[in-house]
Structures are given as structure tokens and as C-alpha cells.
Amino acid sequence: MLVISSFEQSASLEIAIANLEQNGISKDRILAVPFDKRREDRKLFDSIHRSDGVSLFDVSAALGTAFSVLGASFGFVLYWGPIIWGLIGFAVGAFLGFIIDYFFTKRHSKNRKEIKSPVTEVVLIVECESAQSHLVEDILWTNLALGVSQVPKLNNNL
Incomplete structure (x- = not known):
């Protein structure tokens, strides 16, 4: 079973990973992927392929x-x-x-400050047994995950 969650970059993420390790999930079964922030300025004009919701017209x-x-x-x-x-x-x-x-x-x-709604900065993927999935999910929710989802593991190549 794969449990996928999203977090803001904070101490809560570190505590969640530590709690997972204390409950028998090894380090090689936990994957944390941080996202890079956008570095370019926003475009003033929209195109047919991209729109940011701000209109100049x-x-x-x-x-x-x-x-x-x-x-x-x-x-x-x-x-x-x-x-x-x-x-x-x-x-x-x-x-x-x-x-x-x-x-x-x-x-x-x-x-403009950063967007006021929570922004996913880190995706945490935990591979665990089906019996542990509810424990893992509870640990992630307790440590302020923005979202949690369980995905059945299809094969051993994941």
C-alpha cells in the first residue's frame, strides 16, 4: 500500500517522518519530494494556453x-x-x-504576499503494509498534512 500526502515545509513534516520511523516504517520506505518555487515573474498578458485569472481588459x-x-x-x-x-x-x-x-x-x-491558502511544498510517499495504512494515515493527519490518499500498490516495481 502506498500512502501519499502533501505537507508545507515545516517542523510538522519532520515530526511525522520521525513518528513513522518510531512505528516501524523504515527509512527506505519513506520518500519526501520537495518542490521548487517559481522563479520567474508573472506574465501580464494571458495566452490561449496559459491564464492566471488576472485580466487587464x-x-x-x-x-x-x-x-x-x-x-x-x-x-x-x-x-x-x-x-x-x-x-x-x-x-x-x-x-x-x-x-x-x-x-x-x-x-x-x-x-503581493505568498498565496494565503496552504501551498504544497513537499509530497511524502510512504510504502507500508495494508494493515499499517490506517496508522500511517493517522500519523500524517495528526502532523498537519494538507491531504492524504491511499493507493494500492500494483506491483513490486514501484
């Missing part, structure tokens, strides 16, 4: 719509007419919204 679309309505409304009394002034209003509003969103996003990405 929400405020642009809203201000573009508002300014185009205002431009078209005032365009009835201005020289170039409502269509041209509506397009000018859209361009000015979209540009202004993009600039506001760009600086707001850039400022908050610099000041």
Missing part, C-alpha cells in the same frame, strides 16, 4: 463602453457626429482602463 471594456456611450451622446451636437465621437470615446476609455489596470496589477503583484 475588464476595466478597459467597462471604461471603453462608458466613454463610447458618452462620446456618441455628445457627438450629436459636435461636428464629427455620434459615430466618430463614439469610436474616439471607446479608444480613450479602453486606453485609460488598460493603463489603470496595468498599474494596479503591477503594483499589487509587487506587494
